[in-house]
Amino acid sequence: MNTDSIDPDKARIGVPGLDDVLGGGLSRGHAFLLEGNPGTGKTTIALRFMLEGARAGERCLYITLSETERELRAGAASHGWTLDDNIGIFELVPPESLFDAGREQSLLYSSDLELGETTKLIFETFERVRPSRVVIDSLSEIRLLAQNSLRYRRQILALKHYFARHSTTILLLDDLTSELSDKTAHSVVHGVVQLEELAPDYGAERRRLRILKYRGQAFRGGYHDFAIKTGGVMVFPRLVAAEHRTSFARHQVKSDIPGFDALLGGGIEQGSSTLILGPAGTGKSTFALQFVSAAIRRGEKAAIFIFDEELSLLFDRTAAMGFDLEAMRDAGALNIEQVDAAELSPGEFAHRVRDRVGKSQAKTVVIDSLNGYQAAMPEENSLVLHIHELMQYLNRQGANTFLTVAQHGLVGDMKAPVDVTYLADTVILLRYFEALGRVRRAVSIIKKRTGRHEETIREFSIGGNGLVLGAPLSDFQGILRGVPTFVGDAAPLLKLKNPGDDHS
Known part of the structure; x- marks a missing residue:
C-alpha cells in the first residue's frame, strides 16, 4: 500500500x-475514534495529529x-515538541483554579456541569478558534456526564454532525475506563483505531494497534506493532511480502569452499x-558467515542480526577463523547489529x-x-507467519537469507523449537558424531528446491583457516544418529589436529 504521495482529501496524522x-490518513470532515486503555499512547498520537496539522498551516484545537x-x-x-500558536488548548479544570485571578481562560469543572452546557462551551470555543482539526480527550468524561447510553449516543451524534457541517476532522479519544462493553461510539464515527498494550512474562511491554473500521477506505488490516519512544509513536505496519516484488537476475551463489x-x-x-x-556448537x-565473507569479496553488501551472542565476543571468536567482521563493518560492506529480543x-x-x-542494498x-x-514471539503460530513474510520479502528483493536454528540435544533424536524447514528453499543439517574415539562434525543437505544437490554426508572441521570439508563419508552408517557403524576404510575421515587446535 503506497502512501508516499499526499492526498489533499486526507488529514495525515x-x-x-x-x-x-x-x-494515507484520516478522511477530512469526518469523526474518528482512537481508543485504548490508559498508557497506550492515545494522547501522544493526538498531539502528533495536532502538530502535523499546524505544520501544514491548519488551525487546530485540543x-x-x-x-x-x-x-x-x-x-x-x-x-x-512545542505546541505553537496554531494549536489551541481548551481545558475543563477543577474549581480550585477559579481562585487563580491570573488565569485568562474560562475555567470549569466538568463533573459539575450539565452535559448540554459542556457541549455549548465546546461549540463556543470552536466558533472562536475555527479550527480544521479537533481532538476531544476524552469520551469517558462525556459518557459519565450523559449517565445513560441513549443520551451519550445523542451527544456523540451532535458533536459529529456539528463538526461535519464545518468540514472539520475530529479525533475522539476514549480511555475505556468506564463501561468497557459500551460500543456506542463505534457505530457513529467514520473510523475506529484501537490501541493495545501487552505485558509479556519477561521483558518490556508490547504495544499493537488495529483498524477496526474505516468507512469507504481500504486500509491495512490486522495487528501492527508500535512503540512509544522519545520523539513520539512509531508504528511498524505488518509486512506483506506480495507488495514488494522486484526483478533481479537469478544465478548461483557460491560459498567459496569447493x-x-x-x-x-x-x-x-x-x-x-x-x-x-x-545442535549448539556445531558451527551454524x-x-x-562463510557466505557473508564470499559475498563481500564479490563486492556485495551483507547484513547480520545477532540475537544470541555479544558482538565483541563474536568479533574475537570469528577473527580466529579468518573472518574479520570488524574490518568488513568499518569498510561499510557489513551491517551487523545485536538484537535484544526482550526489548523488541x-x-x-x-x-x-x-x-x-x-x-545498504544488502544481498x-x-x-x-x-x-x-x-x-x-510468545505465540509460535504467529512466529511462523512473521518468518514467512520476512523471508518472502527478502527473497523478492533478490537477497539470500540465512537463518540458524539450534536443536535441542547433542546426538540422537533432536527437535527444533519451531519447525520452519518447509519454508526454507535450502536446509543444511549439521550433526555431531563419534568415530575412532573422537567427537566429529558432519554436514549434509536435506533439501534444495532450486536444483540437485549431493545426497552424501561430509565431515567438516573448523580451525584457523575457517571451514574445511572432507570427502563423502561412504564408509559409515548411522552418522545422523550420532553413533555410526564403521563399514569400511577409515581413510575418508579428516586428519584432525590436537583438540586445542580445533576451534568451534
Whole structure:
C-alpha cells in the first residue's frame, strides 16, 4: 500500500507508519475514534495529529476534559515538541483554579456541569478558534456526564454532525475506563483505531494497534506493532511480502569452499532462503558467515542480526577463523547489529531488517538465531507467519537469507523449537558424531528446491583457516544418529589436529 504521495482529501496524522496503515490518513470532515486503555499512547498520537496539522498551516484545537494544559505541554516537551500558536488548548479544570485571578481562560469543572452546557462551551470555543482539526480527550468524561447510553449516543451524534457541517476532522479519544462493553461510539464515527498494550512474562511491554473500521477506505488490516519512544509513536505496519516484488537476475551463489559448493550442487540460488539446523556448537553461524565473507569479496553488501551472542565476543571468536567482521563493518560492506529480543517486538524487528537491507542494498542477510527470535514471539503460530513474510520479502528483493536454528540435544533424536524447514528453499543439517574415539562434525543437505544437490554426508572441521570439508563419508552408517557403524576404510575421515587446535 503506497502512501508516499499526499492526498489533499486526507488529514495525515504524522505518526511514522500509521498513515500507511490508514491508507494515507484520516478522511477530512469526518469523526474518528482512537481508543485504548490508559498508557497506550492515545494522547501522544493526538498531539502528533495536532502538530502535523499546524505544520501544514491548519488551525487546530485540543479540547481536554481529563488533563490540564500544563500536563499536555509537558508531555509534548518530553518528545521535543512545542505546541505553537496554531494549536489551541481548551481545558475543563477543577474549581480550585477559579481562585487563580491570573488565569485568562474560562475555567470549569466538568463533573459539575450539565452535559448540554459542556457541549455549548465546546461549540463556543470552536466558533472562536475555527479550527480544521479537533481532538476531544476524552469520551469517558462525556459518557459519565450523559449517565445513560441513549443520551451519550445523542451527544456523540451532535458533536459529529456539528463538526461535519464545518468540514472539520475530529479525533475522539476514549480511555475505556468506564463501561468497557459500551460500543456506542463505534457505530457513529467514520473510523475506529484501537490501541493495545501487552505485558509479556519477561521483558518490556508490547504495544499493537488495529483498524477496526474505516468507512469507504481500504486500509491495512490486522495487528501492527508500535512503540512509544522519545520523539513520539512509531508504528511498524505488518509486512506483506506480495507488495514488494522486484526483478533481479537469478544465478548461483557460491560459498567459496569447493567441497561445500559441491555438496550444494554448485551453490545456492540468488534470492532464496537457507535454514541451517544443528545442535549448539556445531558451527551454524560459521557456515552462514562463510557466505557473508564470499559475498563481500564479490563486492556485495551483507547484513547480520545477532540475537544470541555479544558482538565483541563474536568479533574475537570469528577473527580466529579468518573472518574479520570488524574490518568488513568499518569498510561499510557489513551491517551487523545485536538484537535484544526482550526489548523488541517482531514487527519492529521486521521493520529494522527492511530498513537496513533497503538502505545498504544488502544481498546477504543472516538472522542468528531463530531461537532468539522466538523469544520475542510468545505465540509460535504467529512466529511462523512473521518468518514467512520476512523471508518472502527478502527473497523478492533478490537477497539470500540465512537463518540458524539450534536443536535441542547433542546426538540422537533432536527437535527444533519451531519447525520452519518447509519454508526454507535450502536446509543444511549439521550433526555431531563419534568415530575412532573422537567427537566429529558432519554436514549434509536435506533439501534444495532450486536444483540437485549431493545426497552424501561430509565431515567438516573448523580451525584457523575457517571451514574445511572432507570427502563423502561412504564408509559409515548411522552418522545422523550420532553413533555410526564403521563399514569400511577409515581413510575418508579428516586428519584432525590436537583438540586445542580445533576451534568451534
